[in-house]
Amino acid sequence: xxxxxxxxxxxxxxxxxxxxxxxxxxxxxxxxxxxxxxxxxxxxxxxxxxxxxxxxxxxxxxxxxxxxxxxxxxxxxxxxxxxxxxxxxxxxxxxxxxxxxxxxxxxxxxxxxxxxxxxxxxxxxxxxxxxxxxxxxxxxxxxxxxxxxxxxxxxxxxxxxxxxxxxxxxxxxxxxxxxxxxxxxxxxxxxxxxxxxxxxxxxxxxxxxxxxxxxxxxxxxxxxxxxxxxxxxxxxxxxxxxxxxxxxxxxxxxxxxxxxxxxxxxxx
Amino acid sequence: xxxxxxxxxxxxxxxxxxxxxxxxxxxxxxxxxxxxxxxxxxxxxxxxxxxxxxxxxxxxxxxxxxxxxxxxxxxxxxxxxxxxxxxxxxxxxxxxxxxxxxxxxxxxxxxxxxxxxxxxxxxxxxxxxxxxxxxxxxxxxxxxxxxxxxxxxxxxxxxxxxxxxxxxxxxxxxxxxxxxxxxxxxxxxxxxxxxxxxxxxxxxxxxxxxxxxxxxxxxxxxxxxxxxxxxxxxxxxxxxxxxxxxxxxxxxxxxxxxxxxxxxxxxxxxxxxxxxxxxxxxxxxxxxxxxxxxxxxxxxxxxxxxxxxxxxxxxxxxxxxxxxxxxxxxxxxxxxxxxxxxxxxxxxxxxxxxxxxxxxxxxxxxxxxxxxxxxxxxxxxxxxxxxxxxxxxxxxxxxxxxxxxx
Numbered sequence: 002x003x004x005x006x007x008x009x010x011x012x013x014x015x016x017x018x019x020x021x022x023x024x025x026x027x028x029x030x031x032x033x034x035x036x037x038x039x040x041x042x043x044x045x046x047x048x049x050x051x052x053x054x055x056x057x058x059x060x061x062x063x064x065x066x067x068x069x070x071x072x073x074x075x076x077x078x079x080x081x082x083x084x085x086x087x088x089x090x091x092x093x094x095x096x097x098x099x100x101x102x103x104x105x106x107x108x109x110x111x112x113x114x115x116x117x118x119x120x121x122x123x124x125x126x127x128x129x130x131x132x133x134x135x136x137x138x139x140x141x142x143x144x145x146x147x148x149x150x151x152x153x154x155x156x157x158x159x160x161x162x163x164x165x166x167x168x169x170x171x172x173x174x175x176x177x178x179x180x181x182x183x184x185x186x187x188x189x190x191x192x193x194x195x196x197x198x199x200x201x202x203x204x205x206x207x208x209x210x211x212x213x214x215x216x217x218x219x220x221x222x223x224x225x226x227x228x229x230x231x232x233x234x235x236x237x238x239x240x241x242x243x244x245x246x247x248x249x250x251x252x253x254x255x256x257x258x259x260x261x262x263x264x265x266x267x268x269x
Numbered sequence: 270x271x272x273x274x275x276x277x278x279x280x281x282x283x284x285x286x287x288x289x290x291x292x293x294x295x296x297x298x299x300x301x302x303x304x305x306x307x308x309x310x311x312x313x314x315x316x317x318x319x320x321x322x323x324x325x326x327x328x329x330x331x332x333x334x335x336x337x338x339x340x341x342x343x344x345x346x347x348x349x350x351x352x353x354x355x356x357x358x359x360x361x362x363x364x365x366x367x368x369x370x371x372x373x374x375x376x377x378x379x380x381x382x383x384x385x386x387x388x389x390x391x392x393x394x395x396x397x398x399x400x401x402x403x404x405x406x407x408x409x410x411x412x413x414x415x416x417x418x419x420x421x422x423x424x425x426x427x428x429x430x431x432x433x434x435x436x437x438x439x440x441x442x443x444x445x446x447x448x449x450x451x452x453x454x455x456x457x458x459x460x461x462x463x464x465x466x467x468x469x470x471x472x473x474x475x476x477x478x479x480x481x482x483x484x485x486x487x488x489x490x491x492x493x494x495x496x497x498x499x500x501x502x503x504x505x506x507x508x509x510x511x512x513x514x515x516x517x518x519x520x521x522x523x524x525x526x527x528x529x530x531x532x533x534x535x536x537x538x539x540x541x542x543x544x545x546x547x548x549x550x551x552x553x554x555x556x557x558x559x560x561x562x563x564x565x566x567x568x569x570x571x572x573x574x575x576x577x578x579x580x581x582x583x584x585x586x587x588x589x590x591x592x593x594x595x596x597x598x599x600x601x602x603x604x605x606x607x608x609x610x611x612x613x614x615x616x617x618x619x620x621x622x623x624x625x626x627x628x629x630x631x632x633x634x635x636x637x638x639x640x641x642x643x644x645x646x647x648x649x650x651x652x653x654x655x656x657x658x659x660x661x662x663x664x665x666x667x668x669x670x671x672x673x674x675x
Contacts, residue, residue, distance in 0.1 A: 019385075
């Protein structure tokens with residue numbers, strides 16, 4: 002029973018490939034239909050983001066590079082962590098609304114509902130992968146390119162699984178508890194500042210206190226991106242954290258969603 | 270082998286007073302809901318190639334039954350067996366994305382219904398032709414009229430050639446020409462020995478399109494059988510209902526879950542008696558034309574803080590009023606609030622009754638504060654006008670005079 006549920010959850014994008022494809026295309030394109038800029042926004046948005054952060058942190062605050070990353074400016078250091086976070090935050094932030102938005106469809110048409118959280122996580126990751134890609138291309142021209150970069154897609158994929166699991170949990174629960182919409186929006190902000198993104202972890206001097214932050218998997222993800230992109234190395238402990246955590250959250254989220262999706266029709 | 274078969278189906282909705290109660294219930298394991306039985310003990314089977322019509326008042330559970338058949342709701346208990354691919358039209362364009370063109374939505378909808386991609390391209394032309402959308406097919410569906418919406422939705426649902434087609438009142442939106450086309454299409458569908466489940470308030474369509482019909486009343490099967498027979502009995506039942514109780518049927522379907530609460534409202538008060546008297550207080554059953562009569566009803570209040578309006582009417586039959594008298598037009602009469610247990614008499618003097626002939630009833634009624642929702646109505650005994658001379662249905666007080674010039 003458990004295994005059937007999990008297999009169905011895992012295989013959803015493949016067994017219902019066409020529906021998945023159509024939904025994903027629809028949600029992806031819907032961001033741009035009826036706008037003049039269209040796909041240009043995909044490129045413009047991250048560039049503007051990078052520029053405004055460079056202006057504030059690099060020019061106004063004149064923050065120096067973080068310990069261990071002396072080769073890079075602070076803006077580069079920050080953006081390598083910020084852009085993948087952006088994908089994560091976008092997916093989680095939207096998660097509480099995706100089922101409620103599709104309520105007429107869920108109550109009126111029989112289809113594999115679990116496709117909605119999958120699409121809900123894929124679209125932000127696809128969108129922000131473009132921004133991250135732009136940054137990487139820029140960094141490659143600056144001489145950062147190294148063999149370790151081959152690991153980036155794997156890290157990004159595990160981060161996606163982690164987000165997908167959370168999206169499944171939050172979207173399903175928000176059907177029953179609408180307060181989650183506010184809670185999650187608030188939680189994302191808190192999480193952002195508790196993750197060493199606009200501040201380097203080296204700010205915290207006490208070793209033991211620093212280890213507490215390992216409880217935050219996003220810290221591990223952000224650190225991995227930085228180490229790989231900027232230093233060409235990985236800290237093993239971060240890998241040890243993200244792989245099991247991502248898989249557990251992914252499967253638990255899927256199990257929970259598959260388990261309670263039957264009740265959506267009664268509540269929505 | 271039946272295409273659709275349902276055994277002892279029950280569906281309850283849990284009604285929570287506050288949304289957070291649902292959560293507390295899980296945590297504390299203490300019951301915090303009231304059960305609302307939407308459907309109880311429904312069993313039927315639709316043989317292959319037959320079509321089923323579902324009729325009944327609003328709130329009888331028709332849409333819930335369809336949703337259970339389609340599978341977007343899960344039964345509380347009981348079995349549903351469906352053999353074959355189902356295409357459902359439960360709501361106008363439920364699967365449509367408003368920003369996208371009709372053409373893109375064809376693909377999206379077909380994917381929802383599980384049609385292989387290469388087949389869609391084939392069907393696309395048929396769908397566009399059938400829906401008569403022509404140039405609009407490449408416009409966003411948000412610009413469509415509701416008629417265009419239903420045309421596109423209906424075309425997709427039928428063109429994907431499902432084994433079982435489930436339709437909830439979709440036809441009422443299209444214009445006459447398209448309705449006719451739909452009926453034709455559904456008839457062809459029947460001739461191909463496919464199964465259709467169809468819910469409608471149009472008795473004509475149910476009779477035309479369905480072999481068997483189910484009449485649902487308050488979640489139970491009142492009657493099942495040949496559609497002609499069931500529709501006849503249902504129409505009969507509707508005609509015999511009290512006029513004003515039919516106002517409740519205007520409650521939209523979305524509020525159906527709250528209807529349990531509405532039901533309670535109806536019990537806010539009771540009319541113990543409605544009497545027609547002469548001015549000196551004697552009960553009468555015949556009225557002399559142009560005489561004054563006293564209409565009286567005794568009302569018992571069953572809840573605290575009830576407010577309401579009173580009304581009397583002369584009714585030829587349950588459907589046909591002759592004259593009405595309402596306190597909504599009169600600011601002087603007390604309308605509450607009344608306390609539980611209050612019993613009072615409301616009386617009205619009607620002066621110079623102007624009917625000349627005929628038999629009719631007096632009707633006493635109580636409406637809510639707004640005067641729109643009638644809590645209860647009650648008929649008096651049959652009244653008759655006393656025989657008199659003259660022609661025509663009315664008589665009027667008049668004064669003759671004859672003046673002779675000089």
